[in-house]
Amino acid sequence: MFTLLPLCILAQGQDHSEYDLSLNQVEINSTTGLPYNWIPIPLNLTKAEKVVDIKAENWRNDIYNPYRDAVVKFPFQVHFEDSLYKAPILKDMVITSRFGWRRGRAHKGIDIDLVTGDEVVSVLDGIVRFSGYNTGHGRTVVVRHFNGLETTYAHLSRYAVKANDTVRKGQLLGKGGVSGNARGSHLHMVVRYKGIAINPEYIFDFGPETRIRSQELWVTRKWTSAYNHSSRQRSKLELLTSEEEALASLEKEKKIYVVKRGDTLTRIANRNGISIRSILVANNIRYNSMLKIGQKLVIEP
Template structure:
């Protein structure tokens, strides 16, 4: 049976009205969304806050997640300055000493060894050279595990490090595992937190079997104990940590003793202190030298000389006041 012209027009109008009603109902459902919470995502080392809505339709939340991820390249951190043959891919970059902030999605890390962690040598100045990591005791053949989830960037021999694995993590941080006897991962492998990545050993320039562990960000070595608490709780010291010049300068620490850890979390406060420094006065004691005072306050001898208008080889007197910014 065929519809005449009038009935066909009426049917089309009814369909249009029905379609408009459905669209209006869907719009009304979306317009009544209630903000419930936020979820922190780390994308390319940046912190992104994902809104979580209480709604009637689950696909709305899925759409929000998709839109958020589409705006950022989640794998970008694994593309920039990525090399499987160069240990430090940032070597061409100028070493910026300004503070920077790191965000951690995890609250704990996985122990790199399967027994109690015993630090035998710390980050700092050692035998006239910078020791840019910490040494953790182990026996040859012991399992070595990844501190965090990430992607293997480097798995090969490197100078005094011997057999070395470098893993880059979602926030751009890299962890280095050296003196290994065997690799159990290869370049571009995705590894989970706590996954076995190799066997401990004495390869490279090692005095006895141990794991040499470094933590790096954009080529800068960071004092590992400033970020990670190597006690049995294996806690990451904070979800947001500001790294200042002191914690990327081995000369400011001694490998034979543990540094006093005071974690900074507010980068604006730190930046303000740098831009608006307050004068500090040091009173010279018996046995003090310009080099010793400079090391103690993490400044250059040339800076002290310039501020105080004294010479590099000036004799210091007990009781003399030295201005240090």
């Protein structure tokens, strides 16, 4: 009779509370050489850390937006492992222009004040997908993160990374500047999911605490359409942290308004607390279009 000690190879960093790690004696059958009482050791593979290959789809280093043909279903979920991000500049963040309608065009990011030469860093861990010159944005770095988001850092004066570099949260990406169509030195930061720009202030709190607003966020079209926001003021935030909340909000986002006698676009916009532009876009009409009594208009806040 022999005494054997069971040998367990345990994955470092895993929770092993479910395993019996006591070193019991095992009685061996002298004929077969196998233990009489065989106790299998379970390997809980469901707890193994999933490896996410963020370069598997639409990974292009030569273009700014590789998702032009992608179809995204709304609402969609964004998950964060952390509750904090790293501020993209190493001083107080002063937002000079927000995500929204600006000078007759959609401004799909936020502008953060800086001085040429200020360091610009990555807000989250990720891999550099694009590092190069882009018309309008000038010298630009795009980082793809492990939750599917991409963050853009534009109008740089210098690069500190190249495409396919792995970067950590807070790692230097480049120096701020005025390249491209910049009016004065600033950082133009864009947050995208599969090519769709999201209001960055829905995701990140740009205050001194640098909080991610929620580790689970659901995004509706309200937060991806610059037409529904003003670049001059922060939009009222209503965080959607579950699919149920997101679906319920969709019922509120659109309503039908029936044109009444004496109605004008201005009166309808004021009555519903929205911009004239949002009415025009939602209904594919022009500013000088004739409104008819009984006409139905889609109202999107």
